[in-house]
Amino acid sequence: MAVDNPPPAGPARDGLFARAWPLFLNGAQSLFPGYFALVMATGVVSIACQFLGMRPIALALIAVNWVAYPSLWALTIVRALRFRGLLLRDISDHQRAPGFFTIVAGTCVLGTQNVVVLGATGIGTLLWWLGLTLWFVVMYTFFTAVTVRNRKPSLARGINGAWLIAAVSTQAVVVLRGVIDVAAPPPEMIQFQVIAMFMIGCLLYLAIIPLIFYRLTFVSLSREDFSPPYWINMGAVAITALAGAILILRGETWPLLGPLLPFLKGFTFFFWAVASWWIPFLFALMGWRYIWLRDRFTYEPAVWGMVFPLAMYTTSTYQFSRAMGYGFLAPFPRVLIFVALAAWVLAMVGLLRRIGQGLSAGDRA
Numbered sequence: 194m195a196v197d198n199p200p201p202a203g204p205a206r207d208g209l210f211a212r213a214w215p216l217f218l219n220g221a222q223s224l225f226p227g228y229f230a231l232v233m234a235t236g237v238v239s240i241a242c243q244f245l246g247m248r249p250i251a252l253a254l255i256a257v258n259w260v261a262y263p264s265l266w267a268l269t270i271v272r273a274l275r276f277r278g279l280l281l282r283d284i285s286d287h288q289r290a291p292g293f294f295t296i297v298a299g300t301c302v303l304g305t306q307n308v309v310v311l312g313a314t315g316i317g318t319l320l321w322w323l324g325l326t327l328w329f330v331v332m333y334t335f336f337t338a339v340t341v342r343n344r345k346p347s348l349a350r351g352i353n354g355a356w357l358i359a360a361v362s363t364q365a366v367v368v369l370r371g372v373i374d375v376a377a378p379p380p381e382m383i384q385f386q387v388i389a390m391f392m393i394g395c396l397l398y399l400a401i402i403p404l405i406f407y408r409l410t411f412v413s414l415s416r417e418d419f420s421p422p423y424w425i426n427m428g429a430v431a432i433t434a435l436a437g438a439i440l441i442l443r444g445e446t447w448p449l450l451g452p453l454l455p456f457l458k459g460f461t462f463f464f465w466a467v468a469s470w471w472i473p474f475l476f477a478l479m480g481w482r483y484i485w486l487r488d489r490f491t492y493e494p495a496v497w498g499m500v501f502p503l504a505m506y507t508t509s510t511y512q513f514s515r516a517m518g519y520g521f522l523a524p525f526p527r528v529l530i531f532v533a534l535a536a537w538v539l540a541m542v543g544l545l546r547r548i549g550q551g552l553s554a555g556d557r558a
Contacts, residue, residue, distance in 0.1 A: 221271040226283050227292025227355060227422075229299030230497035231544070232262050233365075236302035237504035238537050241530050243310045244511050250534070251310045262303055269296070285338040287351035293331050294358035300324040301365035308372045321369045328366055332359065348404065349412045354422040355498065356401050357429035363394035364429075364436040371439035377446065384449040391436050395460065398429050416482045421499035423478070427471035428502025430464050435509040437461030438516035458517065465513045468506055492543025500540050504533040 239254035273280050283289045304320030307313040345351065370379065370387045378384060405426060441457050444450045450457070482488050507529040514522035 218271070218275065221268045222276050222279065224265075224268050224272050225292060225494035226289050227295045227358070227498065228268075228494050229262075229265055229295035230292075230358075230495075230501055232258055232265065232299035233295060233302045233361075234497045234500035234504060234537060234540070235261065236299070236306040237501060237508055238530075238533050239306050240309050241504055241507045241511070241526065241533060244508065245527055245530050247530070248310075255306060255310055258303055258306060262299065265299075284334060285342050287339055287346050288353065288355075290335050290339060291353075291355040291358050293335060294362040297324055297327045297331055297362035298358060298365040300327060301362070301369040304369045305365075305372055308369070314373055317369060317373050321366070321373060324362075324366055324369065328362060331362070335359070348408060352401075352404050352408050353420065354405060354425040355495075356405070357398060357425045358498075360394045360397040360401070360429045361425065361432050363390055363397060364432045367391045367394065367436040368432065368439055371436070371443055374443070374447070378443075378448060381449060384447050388440070388449060388453065391433075391440060394433055394436065395464075398433060398464075402426065402429075416486050416488045419478050419482050421493070421495045421497075424475055424499040424502040427468050427475060428498075428505050430471065431468040431502060431506040431509040434461050434465035434468055435505065435512055437464060438509070438512040441516040442512070461513065462517070465509065468509065472506070492540070492547055496540045496543065500533065500536045503529070503536050507533050 235254050235258045239251045239258070242248070242254070243251040284293070300320050301324040304317040304324065307320070308317035339345075367387050367390050370383065373379075374383075379387075405423075409423075437457055438461055440447075440450055441454060441461060444454045444457075483490055507526045510522055510529065511526040514520065514526075
């Protein structure tokens with residue numbers, strides 16, 4: 194049967210999918226391994242808003258995360274299927290490989306966000322098991338790959354704050370389990386595992402941070418070398434303090450925690466104090482780069498690695514003051530939340546502009 198009016202060719206027939214698919218493939222090919230820091234930052238800002246009485250914002254950020262999380266997984270899966278060589282290269286790259294830990298941390302932060310804001314413990318439990326599985330896969334793949342690599346970079350070229358996401362991802366598993374089992378304790382085996390992972394997270398921070406501190410203070414630093422991931426120097430220790438505070442708050446219901454409470458309180462205080470020490474130093478280095486050297490601030494995926502620590506310190510201080518009974522610290526999170534929100538908004542504007550530029554370039558092509 195002949196067709197008198199064939200369907201029109203071009204954009205009217207192809208539609209949005211045909212225009213977007215090449216851009217999606219390009220995004221998958223060039224995907225920054227640490228882009229799940231977007232989910233981490235959004236989740237922690239949402240949690241802080243929930244604690245501080247800004248529930249509408251907290252709910253809106255859950256919607257953002259449930260768009261971002263599956264979108265990033267889709268890009269990651271396509272990259273693994275279509276651009277496997279690039280993915281394998283990144284896994285053994287000292288600069289880019291630590292970004293894979295954001296998949297673990299992002300999964301657990303999303304779970305914590307859903308439990309704290311929505312009370313969705315079922316979703317949180319599923320994401321905890323997924324995060325725990327990913328933790329084993331990413332942790333041992335990363336450290337094995339960078340260890341057996343034949344040609345390794347110098348310390349100056351190989352180390353940066355992103356390495357501390359290994360500690361962040363470990364403590365994110367601890368925090369999520371701590372907010373799931375509030376009313377009743379989990380099985381003793383899970384209690385034991387969670388406490389052990391808290392200790393492992395502490396070890397990872399204490400093992401990696403001396404290398405980073407040496408890099409900052411004894412190796413020449415250019416403006417490009419001081420990048421947003423260095424804020425994870427503070428974010429990693431802030432989430433460690435948060436994990437410790439959560440365990441202290443569970444001390445009355447988790448039997449295995451009882452004998453450890455004096456140790457946990459001292460260790461948690463230590464990590465919160467270290468997180469506080471980092472903040473003026475990091476702001477001073479930002480002033481050096483963007484004011485003294487007059488460098489231009491531009492959006493890059495690693496910017497989310499700066500937003501996350503600011504929000505994490507806010508949440509950490511809130512829970513630390515509750516766990517330790519330090520009511521005089523309560524006003525600080527109410528101020529810091531606006532700093533974290535401002536940073537999130539600026540980063541999101543940068544991301545949306547980047548997406549808009551990509552769409553415009555695709556239309557011109």
